[in-house]
Amino acid sequence: MIRKARLRDVRDIHRLISHFAKTGQVIPRPLGELYECVREFFVYEVPEKDLIAGACGLHVVWEDLGEIRSLVVSEEFQREGIGAELVRAALAEARELGLKRVFVLTVVPDFFERLGFREIDKGELPHKVWADCIRCPKFPECDEVALVRELEDGRA
Template identity: 70%
Template sequence: MIRKARLKDARDIHRLIVHFSKTGQVLPRPLAEIYENIREFFVFAPEGKDLIAGACALHICWEDLAEIRSLVVSEEYQGEGVGVNLVKACLEEARDLGVPKVFVLTNAPDFFRKLHFKDIEKTELPHKVWADCVKCPKFPECDEEALILELGQEEF
């Protein structure tokens, strides 16, 4: 089940992000930051399980731009459409909020291309997007790719 995150989910979200940040798949995020931004997150809560097994956040950057970030899915649920459904939940919320464009910085560009995101140069993104980059262990040698989706042009 995909749903909006609740405060009680913050530690599970953090556990997943810590796990996947060790492999460089997502940026590390302190637990306090997850609590502060809990409203941005959607989670995957498997039926009959106590732990959250997936999470994804929609971060609003400006009136016309949002970012999908911290997409994580437990290994046992990968390949089952959980990541796709988490991203779709974020895109639906962006649509509801009236955000016309959503971008992602990722090491898994093919995943997002399947969802109709298009490659762009990182330099095309506004400077305010880079506020989190200085916290990244890879800064300034970023190996992530930038992709963007103009809402209303996709069909999923």
Template identity: 55%
Template structure:
């Protein structure tokens, strides 16, 4: 059900992510960004239907970010998002990454998986590279959550 993304998935990922971005629930991603970050993405698929996507983006030797978690509306609340995050955490553990964070409008969802909410200013400045492209920057209203493995 969960697999690494392939080049053929990029347009689906692009559609998923940018539908959420239109609702201001995440940052938009260009096709170029997605092709460059293809190795970060996981796909949740059943019977040829892509139901969700999520990425684990490694930032430093001990820090990674959960990005672009998106599940189709009709498939929410059945564990797909949780499964995608757990797969990302498994990969982070494989690489020896100890801290995984996310910037989210759904902190309660992440807390149910074991993340804790933190002050965004406690995260290293290097994480703000994508934020400068956000129309809400520097008045970000997302919540920062983190988990230590």
């Protein structure tokens, strides 16, 4: 079940992000920051196991631009479409907010291309996007690909 994150989910979100940050798939996020931005997140909850098995954030960057960030799905639940559903939920919210474009920086561009994102040059993104990069262990040798999805077509 996909829903908006609640405060009680933050430690589970942090656990998932920390796990995947160790593998270099996402940027680490401090627990305090996750509490501050909990409203940005969607989670995939497995109620029968009382488990948060996935998370995805939508961060508003500017009046017309958002970022999909910290998309994580527990290994045992991967390849079930959960990541795609989390991204679709974030895109739907982006449309509701009035965003025109959503971008992602990722090491798995093919996943996002299947969801309608297209690759762009990182230089096309505003400079404020790079504030998170300083925390990345890969900085300044970034291996992530920038992709963008236009939302003006009315579909998420």
